[in-house]
Amino acid sequence: MTMVLSSHPIGRTPRRRLGAEIAPSIAYWFATPSIILLVGTMLLPIVVMIAMSFTDYELGALDFSFVGFDNYVSLWGDKTFWRSLLNTAYYVALVVPASVIIGLVLAVMVNGLKRGRRFYQIAFFLPVTSTLIAMATVWKYLLHGKIGPVNHLLTAIGLPGMEFFGDPSLVMPALAIIGVWSLAGFNMVLFTAGLTAIPQELYEASAVDGIDNPIERFFTVTLPMLGPTTMFVIITTSITAFKVFDTVAVLTRGGPQGASDVLLYVNYLEGFQYMRIGLASAITVVFLGIILLLSLVQAKVLERKVHY
Amino acid sequence: MSRPGSFFMRMGLTPGQIAMHAFLLACAFAMLFPFYWMVLTAFRPSQEVFSATFHWLPQTFVGFDNFREAFAKAPLLRFMANGAIICSGILAVQLLTAIPCAYALAKYEFRGRNLLFALVLFALCVPVQVPALPLYMGLAFTGTLDSYFSLMLPFFLSVFAIFLFRQVFRSFPDDIIHAARLDGMGEMEILWRVVVPSASPAIAAFAVFSITAHWNDLYWPLIVVTSPELAPPPLGMMYFSDTDLGSSFGALMAAATLLTAPLTILFLFAQRHFVQGVTMTGVK
Numbered sequence: 001m002t003m004v005l006s007s008h009p010i011g012r013t014p015r016r017r018l019g020a021e022i023a024p025s026i027a028y029w030f031a032t033p034s035i036i037l038l039v040g041t042m043l044l045p046i047v048v049m050i051a052m053s054f055t056d057y058e059l060g061a062l063d064f065s066f067v068g069f070d071n072y073v074s075l076w077g078d079k080t081f082w083r084s085l086l087n088t089a090y091y092v093a094l095v096v097p098a099s100v101i102i103g104l105v106l107a108v109m110v111n112g113l114k115r116g117r118r119f120y121q122i123a124f125f126l127p128v129t130s131t132l133i134a135m136a137t138v139w140k141y142l143l144h145g146k147i148g149p150v151n152h153l154l155t156a157i158g159l160p161g162m163e164f165f166g167d168p169s170l171v172m173p174a175l176a177i178i179g180v181w182s183l184a185g186f187n188m189v190l191f192t193a194g195l196t197a198i199p200q201e202l203y204e205a206s207a208v209d210g211i212d213n214p215i216e217r218f219f220t221v222t223l224p225m226l227g228p229t230t231m232f233v234i235i236t237t238s239i240t241a242f243k244v245f246d247t248v249a250v251l252t253r254g255g256p257q258g259a260s261d262v263l264l265y266v267n268y269l270e271g272f273q274y275m276r277i278g279l280a281s282a283i284t285v286v287f288l289g290i291i292l293l294l295s296l297v298q299a300k301v302l303e304r305k306v307h308y
Numbered sequence: 309m310s311r312p313g314s315f316f317m318r319m320g321l322t323p324g325q326i327a328m329h330a331f332l333l334a335c336a337f338a339m340l341f342p343f344y345w346m347v348l349t350a351f352r353p354s355q356e357v358f359s360a361t362f363h364w365l366p367q368t369f370v371g372f373d374n375f376r377e378a379f380a381k382a383p384l385l386r387f388m389a390n391g392a393i394i395c396s397g398i399l400a401v402q403l404l405t406a407i408p409c410a411y412a413l414a415k416y417e418f419r420g421r422n423l424l425f426a427l428v429l430f431a432l433c434v435p436v437q438v439p440a441l442p443l444y445m446g447l448a449f450t451g452t453l454d455s456y457f458s459l460m461l462p463f464f465l466s467v468f469a470i471f472l473f474r475q476v477f478r479s480f481p482d483d484i485i486h487a488a489r490l491d492g493m494g495e496m497e498i499l500w501r502v503v504v505p506s507a508s509p510a511i512a513a514f515a516v517f518s519i520t521a522h523w524n525d526l527y528w529p530l531i532v533v534t535s536p537e538l539a540p541p542p543l544g545m546m547y548f549s550d551t552d553l554g555s556s557f558g559a560l561m562a563a564a565t566l567l568t569a570p571l572t573i574l575f576l577f578a579q580r581h582f583v584q585g586v587t588m589t590g591v592k
Contacts, residue, residue: 026416026495026496027412027416027417027418027421028412028418029408030408030409030411030412030416030499031408031409031412031413031418031424033404033405033408033409034405034406034408034409034465034470035409035424037405037464037465038427038428038431038465038467041439041443041461041462041464041465042431042434042439042465042467043427043431044442045438045439045440045441045442045443045446046434046438046439046442048442049438049439049441049442052441052442059445059448106332106335109328109331109332110332112328113325113328113329113332114321114325115321115325116329119336120332120336121579121583122575122576122579123336123339123340124335124336124339125575125579125582125583125586126339126340126343126572126575127339127342128586129520129571129572129574129575129582130343130568130571130572131523131524131541131542131545131564131567131568131571132524132526132542133524133526133541133542133543133545133546134541134542134545134563134564134567134568135342135346135564135568137545137549137560137561137564138342138343138345138346138561138564139342141345141349141557141560141561142341142342142345147357147557149345181339181342184339185339186586189583189586189587190586190587193587214324243435243437245437245526245527246526246527246542249526249527249530249546250526250545250546250549264437264527267437268527268530268531271440271441271444272444272531277441277445280441281441284437284438284440284441287437287438288434288438291433291434291435291438292433295432295433
C-alpha cells in the first residue's frame with residue numbers, strides 16, 4: 001500500500017506496449033462505456049453548469065436570458081454568500097490543524113507500540129466508517145445544552161454549561177469537533193503509511209549520532225521524513241473540510257442566525273430549494289474553482305513526493 | 309516472590325510503553341464514547357435521558373422497547389435494503405466500466421489515450437456537487453427523478469477506480485498476456501480471466517471504499533429522492549430525526565445504532581481492506 005501512496009511517475013518510462021501489435025479497436029471498445037459516462041455525467045454537465053451561471057434561469061421557468069456576469073456581480077454583493085464562504089474557511093481553519101495533529105500523534109504513538117497496534121487502529125478508525133448522519137444526531141445529543149454528557153462534564157468541573165447549537169459563536173466549533181472526530185482516524189492511517197516508508201537505518205544512524213530521546217528523534221528524523229506526507233494530508237483534509245455539508249444539513253441548517261451557513265449548504269438551498277439555477281451555478285463555479293486550486297497544490301505535492 | 313516488573317518487561321511493557329498505552333487508551337475512550345453513548349441511550353427509558361445526573365449504565369431495564377418504537381416510527385429495514393440495493397448497483401456498474409477502461413489505459417496504445425487519462429485526472433478532483441444541478445435537471449426533464457436509477461446515476465463512473473486499477477494493471481507482466489494470446493485467448497477473456505483475478509486485493513479495497521462512500525452519502529439522495537420508501541440510510545436517519553425528536557431520544561439512538569451497524573460490522577470483518585482503501589486514496 002505504501003507503493004501506491006508514494007505514487008508513480010506518470011509515463012516516465014516509455015516502453016513499447018502490447019497494444020501496438022494488435023488492432024487498437026478493442027481498446028476503444030474497452031474504454032467506450034467509461035467515456036460515455038465521463039462525458040454524460042461529468043464533462044457535459046460541467047459545461048452546462050458553467051453556461052447556466054451566465055443566465056437567469058430558474059427551474060420551471062419557460063424561458064431565460066443570458067445576463068453576462070450578473071450572477072457573479074450579485075454574489076459579490078451578497079452578504080449570505082460571503083458569510084458562507086467565511087464560515088467554511090473558519091471550519092477548515094478549525095478542522096485541518098486539529099485533525100492533522102491528532103492523526104499524526106496517534107500514528108506515531110501507535111507505531112511505537114510493541115503490542116496492541118491493531119486494537120488502537122480499529123478504535124481510531126471506527127468513526128471514519130460510521131454513518132456520519134447517524135453519528136451527528138448522537139453528537140447533537142452529546143453536546144446538548146441541558147441533557148448532554150459534555151455539559152454534565154463541564155458543570156461537574158465547575159464551568160458554565162454551553163448551548164453549543166444555540167449560540168452563534170459556538171456552532172462552528174461544535175461542528176468542527178464532529179469533523180475532527182470523523183477525520184482524525186483517516187489521517188492517522190495516511191500517516192501510518194508514511195511512517196512505515198521511513199527506512200529503519202535512519203533511526204539507527206540517529207542513534208549513532210547520540211539522539212536517544214524519543215521526542216528529539218521525532219523532530220530530527222520522523223517529522224522531516226514525513227514532510228511530504230504531512231503536506232499531502234493537510235491538503236486532502238482541507239478539501240474534505242471545505243466540502244462540509246452533512247452535519248450542517250442535519251444539525252443546524254445554517255442556524256442560528258446564519259452562523260453555520262457553509263458554501264455547499266447555501267448552494268444547495270439556492271439550487272434545489274429556491275430553484276435559482278443561474279445563481280446556484282455561479283456559486284458552484286466558485287466552489288469548483290477553489291477545489292481545483294487545492295487539487296493543483298495537491299498534485300504539485302504528489303509530484304514532489306516522487307522525487308523523495 | 310514474583311516480580312511484576314520482570315513480567316511486564318517480558319510482555320514488552322517498559323514504563324514508556326505503559327505510558328503510551330495509558331495515553332492511547334484515553335484517546336480511544338474519547339473516540340469511542342459517542343458509540344457507547346448511542347448504544348447506552350438506545351437501551352435506556354426516556355425519563356433517564358432527561359435526568360440531570362450521569363450514569364454509566366441504564367438504571368431501569370427496558371430491553372428492546374426503544375428499538376420497537378424506532379421500527380414502528382420509520383421503515384428502518386427498508387432504508388437499509390435501499391442502501392444495499394444502491395451500493396451494489398453502483399459498485400457493479402463501476403467495476404464493469406472502470407476495469408476495461410483502466411486496462412485499455414494501462415496496456416494498449418491508442419489515439420486519445422493521453423487525453424482520456426488527462427480527463428480522468430481532472431474528473432478525480434471534481435466532487436459530485438459540481439455536475440449536480442445539470443444532472444438533476446436532466447433527470448427532472450426525463451421524469452426519472454425519485455428512482456433507484458436517479459440515486460445511482462452520478463456514481464456509475466468512478467474515475468478513482470479507473471485511476472487505481474490502471475496503476476495495478478500496469479504492473480501486470482506483459483509476458484503472461486503474450487502467452488495467453490499465443491494460447492488463443494481473446495482480449496476480453498485475457499482481461500477477465502487472467503488479469504482481473506490478480507488484481508483482487510485492489511478490487512476488494514475499492515469495493516469497501518465504494519460501499520462506505522455510498523452507504524453514507526446524504527447530498528445526492530437528499531436532492532433526488534422525495535418518497536421515503538426510496539431513502540438510503542442517511543436520508544432515512546434525517547427523516548427520522550426531523551419527526552418529533554424531543555420525546556424519544558431513545559428511539560432516535562436505537563435507529564442510529566441500527567443504521568450504523570452494517571458498516572461497522574463490515575469494517576470489523578474487513579479492516580485490512582478499509583485501511584488499504586484509505587491508503588489508496590492517498591493518490592487521489
